[in-house]
Amino acid sequence: MISPDRGGLRTGEVAEQAGVNVQTLRYYERRGLLTEPARSNGGHRLYPPDTVALLNVIKAAQRLGFTLDEVAELLDTGRRRHPAPDLRQRAVEKIAEIDQRIADLTTIRGALTEVVDARCDSLTNCTCADCPIPFLTIGRPDGEPT
Amino acid sequence: MISPDRGGLRTGEVAEQAGVNVQTLRYYERRGLLTEPARSNGGHRLYPPDTVALLNVIKAAQRLGFTLDEVAELLDTGRRRHPAPDLRQRAVEKIAEIDQRIADLTTIRGALTEVVDARCDSLTNCTCADCPIPFLTIGRPDGEPT
DNA sequence: GGTAAGCCTGTACCTGGGTACCGGATGCAA
DNA sequence: TTGCATCCGGTACCCAGGTACAGGCTTACC
Numbered sequence: 449m450i451s452p453d454r455g456g457l458r459t460g461e462v463a464e465q466a467g468v469n470v471q472t473l474r475y476y477e478r479r480g481l482l483t484e485p486a487r488s489n490g491g492h493r494l495y496p497p498d499t500v501a502l503l504n505v506i507k508a509a510q511r512l513g514f515t516l517d518e519v520a521e522l523l524d525t526g527r528r529r530h531p532a533p534d535l536r537q538r539a540v541e542k543i544a545e546i547d548q549r550i551a552d553l554t555t556i557r558g559a560l561t562e563v564v565d566a567r568c569d570s571l572t573n574c575t576c577a578d579c580p581i582p583f584l585t586i587g588r589p590d591g592e593p594t
Numbered sequence: 595m596i597s598p599d600r601g602g603l604r605t606g607e608v609a610e611q612a613g614v615n616v617q618t619l620r621y622y623e624r625r626g627l628l629t630e631p632a633r634s635n636g637g638h639r640l641y642p643p644d645t646v647a648l649l650n651v652i653k654a655a656q657r658l659g660f661t662l663d664e665v666a667e668l669l670d671t672g673r674r675r676h677p678a679p680d681l682r683q684r685a686v687e688k689i690a691e692i693d694q695r696i697a698d699l700t701t702i703r704g705a706l707t708e709v710v711d712a713r714c715d716s717l718t719n720c721t722c723a724d725c726p727i728p729f730l731t732i733g734r735p736d737g738e739p740t
Numbered sequence: 741g742g743t744a745a746g747c748c749t750g751t752a753c754c755t756g757g758g759t760a761c762c763g764g765a766t767g768c769a770a
Numbered sequence: 771t772t773g774c775a776t777c778c779g780g781t782a783c784c785c786a787g788g789t790a791c792a793g794g795c796t797t798a799c800c
Contacts, residue, residue, distance in 0.1 A: 458797095460746065470747085471789055479787090490796045492747055505717050512709075513702050516787070519717075526716045535716060539709045546703045550696055556659050557692045563658070563685045570672045570681060571651050571665075600767090606776065616777085617759055625757090636766045638777055662757070 456486055456494025466503035480520045481506055513542055602632055602640025612649035626666045627652055659688055 463470045473493075476482045482502070485495045502523075509519045518538065525534050609616045619639075622628045628648070631641045648669075655665045664684065671680050 454797095458747080469789070472787085474749095475788060488796080490747085491749095492796065509717060510787095511702065512706055522717050535714055536710055539706045539714075543703055543706050543710070546699050546706070550699050550703075553692050553696050553699075556657070557689055557696075560658055560685045560689050560692070564682055564689070568681055568685075571655060571668050604767090604777080615759070618757085620779090621758060634766080636777085637779095638766065656757095 454488065454494060456496060457499065459493050459495070462495045462499050462503070465500045466507075468503055468507075476503075476506070476516075479516055481516060481523060512539075513546060514538070600634065600640060602642060603645065605639050605641070608641045608645050608649070611646045612653075614649055614653075622649075622652070622662075625662055627662060627669065658685075659692060660684070 457465075459470050459473055462468075463473055473482065477484060482499065485493045485499070488494055506519055506523075509522065510516070514522070522535055522538065603611075605616050605619055608614075609619055619628065623630060628645065631639045631645070634640055652665055652669075655668065656662070660668070668681055668684065
């Protein structure tokens with residue numbers, strides 16, 4: 449089952465091999481993650497074979513918490529052969545972001561635990577003693593009382 | 595500066611006291627978080643005074659990580675005077691969700707640390723020895739190789 | 741050359757939590 | 771009664787990351 453060489457992979461082939469929707473390929477092209485591929489005489493896209501690997505890299509970067517804009521930028525600086533301590537720099541920043549998110553979630557978790565421990569039974573008319581709900585000040589923008 | 599009693603608070607008053615946009619009140623009404631208030635002869639909404647407190651409760655619940663749909667449901671079961679061990683139950687489930695999110699973030703953090711430690715310099719053409727990027731299998735749906 | 745699968749562009753839609761704008765009606769104080 | 775602030779309903783828009791559909795063209799295979 450050797451596929452015929454037409455000078456590149458077709459959208460459907462790339463999409464299937466990368467485990468991605470066909471529409472997503474065109475979406476990534478619009479977003480600048482994929483450069484515009486060659487075309488057949490009839491106007492069909494013909495992707496270079498390493499496109500599949502590139503898509504896997506993109507998916508890996510997404511799993512690392514980078515947004516598509518960030519991935520596009522990283523790929524772009526890579527293409528331009530910048531001096532590029534860029535990736536490490538970005539990774540360090542991402543780690544800080546993640547630490548912050550974990551800290552926030554931990555705070556919220558603590559508040560939820562309080563709600564459970566106090567045996568709150570209602571958001572608005574909780575009958576439990578020392579109900580913590582009115583005092584939930586997590587991340588409240590101002591210190592105003594409830 | 596005693597405001598005249600017209601049988602309820604106007605949207606602008608509620609919005610200001612709750613620190614919320616006026617549009618948000620109508621949005622919450624559509625979403626079922628606020629019941630439809632009484633109206634003036636001219637059709638203007640007149641909210642009962644405890645609406646401000648209710649909005650604070652909603653905001654607190656949001657900060658705990660509940661979606662608006664979940665808050666609406668919790669308020670609804672509260673209104674219907676269900677037996678309602680509901681809130682506790684939901685809180686316990688939320689805690690489990692949060693634990694999962696923290697675990698995911700921790701995994702990602704580990705992978706990012708690897709990238710930083712290995713001194714990766716490019717997403718696609720990293721020149722570092724033992725580059726971990728191709729092996730980033732975090733949360734990959736299938737075990738297929740990169 | 742026929743036919744079906746695949747691809748093309750363009751546009752609209754989805755989730756979640758709102759925000760903004762429009763033209764017209766109301767509320768309220770002077 | 772006049773004038774201005776506020777409110778009304780309806781609709782469109784924002785973010786991110788896609789997905790879906792319509793109507794028409796190309797490619798591939800027999």
